[in-house]
Amino acid sequence: MTADRTAKGSKASASFGRTSIDRRVALKLMGGGLAAPFVLRSAESRAAGPLIVVNYGGAVAEAKDRVLYKPFTELTGIPIVQVAGPDLAKIRAQVESGDVEWDVVDVVDPWVYAGEEFGFYEKVPESLYDRSAVIPAARRDYSCGSYVYAGGMAHSSIRYAEEGQYPLSWAEFWDVEKIPGRRALLNRVINNLELALMADGVPPEEVYPCDVERAFRSLDRIKPHIAVWPTPAGQPVSLIEADEIDFAYNFQQVVVQRRREADAPVAFSFNQCLLGILWTAVMKGAPNKDAAFRFLEFAMKPEQQIAFANITSNAPVYPAAFSQIDKSLQPWVPDLNREGSLVINGGWWLGKEEELTIRFKEWLIS
Incomplete structure (x- = not known):
């Protein structure tokens, strides 16, 4: 199994002190x-x-x-x-x-x-x-x-060792009947809109400009099946390692870190990954x-x-x-030219992030 499909390894990083020093x-x-x-x-x-x-x-x-x-x-x-x-x-x-x-x-x-x-x-x-x-x-x-960094699908390589047991596309991540399991998405609107659109069948090259209403309708479908909405970027991998969730959006660097530190049994897929600078x-x-x-x-x-x-x-x-x-x-190592991936368009978010963040937070508690 290659890193292009799912790369094995990882747990969350140790948290750097949230220093309030000015x-x-x-x-x-x-x-x-x-x-x-x-x-x-x-x-x-x-x-x-x-x-x-x-x-x-x-x-x-x-x-x-x-x-x-x-x-x-x-x-x-x-x-x-x-x-x-x-x-x-x-x-x-x-x-x-x-x-x-x-x-x-x-x-x-x-x-x-x-x-x-x-x-x-x-x-x-x-x-x-x-x-x-x-x-x-x-x-x-x-x-x-x-x-350049990549965000994609992570899962336990022990509990879900065979292809077909874990999602390899965002449509499969959303398909809880085909692939049952506890899921996690990060607690933020950025990235989740893009993932929701790909899950709804939008090709990566057509995600921008984002259809916000369609994205929230897609998020409505997955919301009941999200066990946790972590805030720290590294937390999803720790939750997978602790057998608290099965599938999550997370970053390749976190997986690599835990693979090196503890040979952690967490895998990562670059398929339909989000790429950013x-x-x-x-x-x-x-x-x-x-x-x-x-x-x-x-x-x-x-x-x-x-x-x-x-x-x-x-x-x-x-x-x-x-x-x-x-x-x-x-x-x-992430590649901005990776086929099937989505390069984050920061320009599209200009002037939209604050309003959509408020909407996302209200949606989470509704």
Whole structure:
């Protein structure tokens, strides 16, 4: 059984601490100050205060700490403080109030478009990295495409070892009579609309623009059969491993992590997977803007992307880097050109996410 059909392995990542630390607290802890402007000498860099980076926590944050944050600090002397939990509302509030505490933020596709539309991020200097060397989909003016990830169907490879016992399409995931079992979908409207449309027979290439009413009608059919709507991205795999659910939407990187850590019996299918780019941006008005861009320059080096891919299985945005990924991981690495997959269209979500999130939350409790 190959990774193209269902790849075996995995459990959820250990949760990265949901630190509520803000810049003022971080400065007290680290003894820094904001009086001096950022310069490249390490002592003066420290005087500018720590670089506050916001990421999604879990295994990805651990990998970033290992191959990006710590090496960057060792190279430059610029300390980094991690905060888990990017939030578009907080990004907007900080920028619009002029009280910006974050420097660098990881953002998903829809937030890239929102940030560009409303001026939440600093423009990336042309000289920061060679844009011609990265995939076209990862080239934007106000953020850097960091890596490509995949979300797809996960299931227990012990309880459901034979094809036909587990879903290999979203129509089958929705078909509880053909394939009975406890199911889980993430507690968010983004991704679920797309999955619901594919489950209703819409080909991946025709999902956008989304027919919202059709998607909610499709969600109505599966709702009674969803045992849990997890919020943490890694939780579905832990629930499968604990025999609390059977089938779930989750990310390939979580499966890979648990396969490596514990040889966990969880499989993953790339069929009809959702493919997205995780972006990194510098906050508009970031207190340590120069240091933030220096970090982005470091993070966008091909060698750092390769090191990150070899830990997480997420795809680098440099096509030339693929050949340097560990061969055992290559079947797990997402490919934006994978046949039958759906590339998330963040532009479609621009101006719709807030309203549809409210509707989804109301629908969940109705």
